[in-house]
Amino acid sequence: xTNLLLKNGRVVDPSNGLDTDADILIEQGTIAEVGPQLxxxxxxxxxVTGCIVSPGFVDMHVHLxxxxxxxxxxxxxxxxxxxxxxxxxxxxxxxxxPINDHRAVTELILERATAAGPVHVYxxxxxxxxxxxxxxxxxxxxxxxxxxxxxxxxxxxxxxxxMRKALEYSQLFDIPVIDxxxxxxxxxxxxxxxxxxxxxxxxxxxxxxxxxxxVSRNLIVAAAxxxxxxxxxxxxxxxxxxxxxxKRRGSSATCEVMTHHFSLTDEAVRGFDTxxxxxxxxxxxxxxxxxxxxxxxxxxxxxxxDHAPHHADEKLLEFDHAPFGIVGLETAIPLACTxxxxxxxxxxxxxxxxxxxxxARILGVDHGGLRAGAPADVTVIDLQMEREVAASEFxxxxxxxxxxxxxxxxxxxxxxxxxxxxxxxx
Amino acid sequence: xxxxQVAEAESRVPSGERSVPxxxxxxxxxxxxxxxxxxxxxxxxxxxxxxxxQRPIKKVPALRGKTVVNLFFEPSxxxxxxxxxxxxxxxxxxxxxxxSTSSVVKGETLLDxxxxxxxxxxxxxxxxxxxxxxxxxxxxxCSAAVVNAGDGAHEHPTQALLDALTIRQAKGDxxxxxxxxxxxxxxxxxARSNILCLRKLGADVVIAGPPTLLPLRAEALGVEVxxxxxAAIAGADVVxxxxxxxxxGGNLNLPSTQEYFKLFGLTEERLKLANDAAVVMHPGPMNRxxxxxxxxxxxxxxxxxEQVSNGLAVRMAVLYLLAGGGARNDESAA
Numbered sequence: 135x136t137n138l139l140l141k142n143g144r145v146v147d148p149s150n151g152l153d154t155d156a157d158i159l160i161e162q163g164t165i166a167e168v169g170p171q172l173x174x175x176x177x178x179x180x181x182v183t184g185c186i187v188s189p190g191f192v193d194m195h196v197h198l199x200x201x202x203x204x205x206x207x208x209x210x211x212x213x214x215x216x217x218x219x220x221x222x223x224x225x226x227x228x229x230x231x232p233i234n235d236h237r238a239v240t241e242l243i244l245e246r247a248t249a250a251g252p253v254h255v256y257x258x259x260x261x262x263x264x265x266x267x268x269x270x271x272x273x274x275x276x277x278x279x280x281x282x283x284x285x286x287x288x289x290x291x292x293x294x295x296x297m298r299k300a301l302e303y304s305q306l307f308d309i310p311v312i313d314x315x316x317x318x319x320x321x322x323x324x325x326x327x328x329x330x331x332x333x334x335x336x337x338x339x340x341x342x343x344x345x346x347x348x349v350s351r352n353l354i355v356a357a358a359x360x361x362x363x364x365x366x367x368x369x370x371x372x373x374x375x376x377x378x379x380x381k382r383r384g385s386s387a388t389c390e391v392m393t394h395h396f397s398l399t400d401e402a403v404r405g406f407d408t409x410x411x412x413x414x415x416x417x418x419x420x421x422x423x424x425x426x427x428x429x430x431x432x433x434x435x436x437x438x439x440d441h442a443p444h445h446a447d448e449k450l451l452e453f454d455h456a457p458f459g460i461v462g463l464e465t466a467i468p469l470a471c472t473x474x475x476x477x478x479x480x481x482x483x484x485x486x487x488x489x490x491x492x493x494a495r496i497l498g499v500d501h502g503g504l505r506a507g508a509p510a511d512v513t514v515i516d517l518q519m520e521r522e523v524a525a526s527e528f529x530x531x532x533x534x535x536x537x538x539x540x541x542x543x544x545x546x547x548x549x550x551x552x553x554x555x556x557x558x559x560x
Numbered sequence: 561x562x563x564x565q566v567a568e569a570e571s572r573v574p575s576g577e578r579s580v581p582x583x584x585x586x587x588x589x590x591x592x593x594x595x596x597x598x599x600x601x602x603x604x605x606x607x608x609x610x611x612x613x614q615r616p617i618k619k620v621p622a623l624r625g626k627t628v629v630n631l632f633f634e635p636s637x638x639x640x641x642x643x644x645x646x647x648x649x650x651x652x653x654x655x656x657x658x659x660s661t662s663s664v665v666k667g668e669t670l671l672d673x674x675x676x677x678x679x680x681x682x683x684x685x686x687x688x689x690x691x692x693x694x695x696x697x698x699x700x701x702c703s704a705a706v707v708n709a710g711d712g713a714h715e716h717p718t719q720a721l722l723d724a725l726t727i728r729q730a731k732g733d734x735x736x737x738x739x740x741x742x743x744x745x746x747x748x749x750x751a752r753s754n755i756l757c758l759r760k761l762g763a764d765v766v767i768a769g770p771p772t773l774l775p776l777r778a779e780a781l782g783v784e785v786x787x788x789x790x791a792a793i794a795g796a797d798v799v800x801x802x803x804x805x806x807x808x809g810g811n812l813n814l815p816s817t818q819e820y821f822k823l824f825g826l827t828e829e830r831l832k833l834a835n836d837a838a839v840v841m842h843p844g845p846m847n848r849x850x851x852x853x854x855x856x857x858x859x860x861x862x863x864x865x866e867q868v869s870n871g872l873a874v875r876m877a878v879l880y881l882l883a884g885g886g887a888r889n890d891e892s893a894a
Contacts, residue, residue, distance in 0.1 A: 328776050329776065330777040332775070333776065336692040336711075336714035336749060336752055337692045337693070339776065341776070405696065406696050447669075452670055453691060453692060453694075454693075
């Protein structure tokens with residue numbers, strides 16, 4: 135294994151209180167030294183002048199689609215998309231076919247991920263058998279096989295009682311229970327946020343209350359029985375307020391916000407582009423502002439993508455019939471830089487907390503940070519690079535993004551996993 | 561509204577009354593994309609075409625050699641028949657395709673269905689579909705002109721245009737007119753298109769209905785919102801009643817037709833609250849005794865059958881203008 139020297143970067147790692155111009159020397163897949171003016175005989179050198187050098191970014195909410203839906207995405211294409219998007223690790227949701235509710239599926243995912251290379255894949259197992267919301271899956275077996283969390287994502291954990299049992303049982307393994315918050319009795323047939331735009335377009339609305347009811351349920355259950363509750367893809371002002379208040383009362387619950395929810399609003403649905411259809415839906419401008427505020431004040435722990443690849447044919451349908459979801463891995467960092475950092479909502483260290491440190495901590499995976507002895511997973515970002523999103527160049531098998539052609543500032547330029555440069559834009 | 565390119569060709573009112581030429585759009589997917597001038601051009605053109613249907617030989621050669629395909633993914637008698645007769649009176653070749661089941665159920669996508677028909681080189685595709693945005697979707701992917709004959713709860717532009725023509729004939733002008741629209745606003749494409757059209761023409765619109773059948777942010781539509789139907793009808797110049805379907809929403813929206821009629825139905829008694837010369841409209845099909853009493857529907861204030869006649873004229877005007885009429889076909893239409 136060749137050694138690697140990252141020269142002249144701005145090394146930022148809030149977990150180690152680091153924000154300084156320095157070089158990083160990587161030996162045998164491990165960080166050997168962080169300091170000024172390092173040199174190393176025989177090491178490959180990556181000149182990262184003017185770039186941010188960060189602990190590896192982790193996207194804790196990804197749909198890899200394999201097994202079962204390889205025409206949308208394979209593990210191989212998904213991990214390449216992750217590397218190209220600046221992620222050194224991704225957690226994949228269990229709603230494949232078969233569902234990841236059994237260790238054999240977990241093992242298959244990890245085997246294919248290892249074969250595919252470049253980034254770490256952390257499988258998330260199902261909470262319930264078949265994600266049917268009835269019986270607990272064999273969570274111990276799933277964890278032993280390599281699952282780092284459980285979720286019935288795509289659906290909410292069906293009942294308060296099942297959520298209680300999942301939060302209790304998961305304490306045996308100290309893993310988070312991740313919930314997709316949706317009171318489904320209020321969202322039947324809904325395809326966009328319920329608000330003034332849905333009133334105008336005549337599309338069935340998905341009320342904010344449907345998310346907030348389940349957020350409340352989960353926070354109340356977690357307060358009663360403990361466990362590690364993580365609330366996935368929150369999208370409304372009300373959800374932010376609920377989480378903020380819970381944290382003030384001492385709740386250890388964590389939550390994530392998606393890149394598209396702070397970048398777009400329901401106004402984007404005018405014109406009926408099916409790449410603006412996702413679950414939860416794009417919300418109002420008031421909601422978007424509340425997300426920004428909560429991202430800045432610490433209410434939000436994680437920014438993730440809900441990377442949800444769909445084949446072009448599936449999205450080339452009437453709005454009602456097209457599936458929910460967009461790809462996100464290859465636009466996440468530029469969207470966050472453009473809408474959060476360059477607008478002054480947060481600074482670079484906070485961005486790294488939200489997209490590298492916190493997701494790794496919540497999932498309990500070792501990302502160590504940028505210090506000697508830690509595994510060398512590194513994301514390099516050029517905050518000033520400006521370019522347009524080009525969906526045709528995505529590594530993902532799918533192109534379902536509403537951001538194609540949009541100019542963004544702040545792009546990942548290199549991804550290093552275990553000391554190997556797995557992706558280099560230059 | 562996207563995908564609306566303005567046609568290069570300029571259109572003129574056939575009668576030549578209008579001195580300033582108005583550009584007409586390449587598609588008619590909704591009222592939202594039309595200017596006030598374009599709406600008036602359609603109404604003026606329709607006024608002219610009304611006369612054709614009074615002739616012993618009800619046909620003009622305006623669309624000779626043109627092909628109009630009616631693509632109906634939802635059952636419809638009135639609108640489909642109206643488009644068929646409109647096309648035929650303009651001498652177009654008209655073909656109607658009924659596909660009452662959804663394209664997904666049939667296993668062919670909407671786009672494939674449309675592309676297959678387009679391969680036969682129609683000039684105009686008229687489509688009704690149960691999904692909002694379906695007409696915009698078709699317009700984006702097809703080169704034929706697309707006319708929206710109703711897409712889900714989104715728009716039904718020719719209905720709004722025929723309603724506007726009917727109101728204009730009865731009232732002359734829209735300025736200061738109070739139009740009450742009563743019923744299931746949330747699921748109604750007729751309501752959405754009418755609100756847009758009437759506001760563009762300068763009328764004031766008030767809507768009323770049970771809160772379960774009003775959109776959550778109904779004020780965003782630029783209308784006055786009333787829960788009390790009497791408050792909506794009071795002082796109205798036009799009262800437009802919408803069809804109510806009790807089965808919609810598994811009876812979570814309305815407990816019963818009897819209760820609905822009691823709370824919102826248009827009776828002679830209620831109509832007295834409106835202005836003296838107020839007129840009554842309904843897009844059909846009517847539920848007598850549910851949203852409207854027969855004595856009102858068949859009474860002297862009712863313009864319901866007038867709406868149907870005007871529907872034909874409006875659809876002739878729309879087909880004519882989309883086929884490039886006005887600029888090329890003045891003589892033949894006249």
